[in-house]
């Protein structure tokens with residue numbers, strides 16, 4: 456079934472079916488796990504065409520893999536993006552994307568609170584290579600506006616933020632940034648909400664990143680990540696950030712597990728929210744607790 460057809464189906468149904476056609480796989484209810492490093496080609500010209508990207512088809516599994524492609528189609532569908540890239544970890548996704556988008560002399564404007572390793576990558580990784588990292592409180596839109604400059608080419612934030620659960624208004628920040636320059640790429644880490652609760656691309660962001668290790672996988676049995684966005688940028692990230700810079704390739708076995716996990720994403724997220732609400736209300740009443748952060 457095509458993605459267009461899936462768009463008419465509910466989120467929960469697309470979580471089970473998008474990107475996989477059982478009739479093309481001997482009727483198998485679940486996708487085959489293609490444990491292969493490379494592929495055979497009909498001719499040298501066929502192989503060369505696939506390698507250059509001029510011809511459709513897989514060439515080497517550091518670039519793409521048929522099992523991985525199913526997950527990527529499903530994630531793009533659920534996040535309402537054109538394309539997706541699955542990676543070996545959330546940090547693999549974040550670093551592959553940022554290595555692709557920025558260079559020396561560029562500036563990234565980021566929210567003042569970030570997941571620890573993302574912060575470390577900015578501070579100890581990108582800064583070392585001449586990228587300027589500028590921090591602002593993204594809940595204060597005037598502050599964001601003040602820090603946007605001609606050098607800004609990426610705006611990056613999480614919402615809800617790890618670990619203090621601040622909530623950033625994706626639509627408001629996106630409108631403000633695009634008002635300054637439509638060329639700036641807005642990247643949102645959607646790990647905490649997942650597309651079951653929040654779809655940043657539909658609110659004005661350009662790219663979404665995930666630690667699929669968390670709710671997307673959902674069973675604590677793997678490490679994985681993803682980037683979702685427009686086809687051209689995702690292809691650039693695949694061919695540079697993934698292929699040449701990080702090599703953060705996801706295993707087909709982990710792809711299979713995430714595809715299985717995603718089938719129950721909506722049900723799990725609903726229950727996570729119900730449970731978290733009960734815990735937050737309990738903590739609010741607790742005499743030993745000063746403040747509860749709960750969006």
Ligand SMILES: Cc1ncc(COP(=O)(O)O)c(C=O)c1O
Pocket residue numbers: 544545546547570572573613617644646647665666667668678679680
């Ligand atoms: C919000 C957020 N983004 C990214 C990451 C990094 O993901 P991974 O551990 O899959 O590399 C994490 C990990 O905890 C996270 O919480």
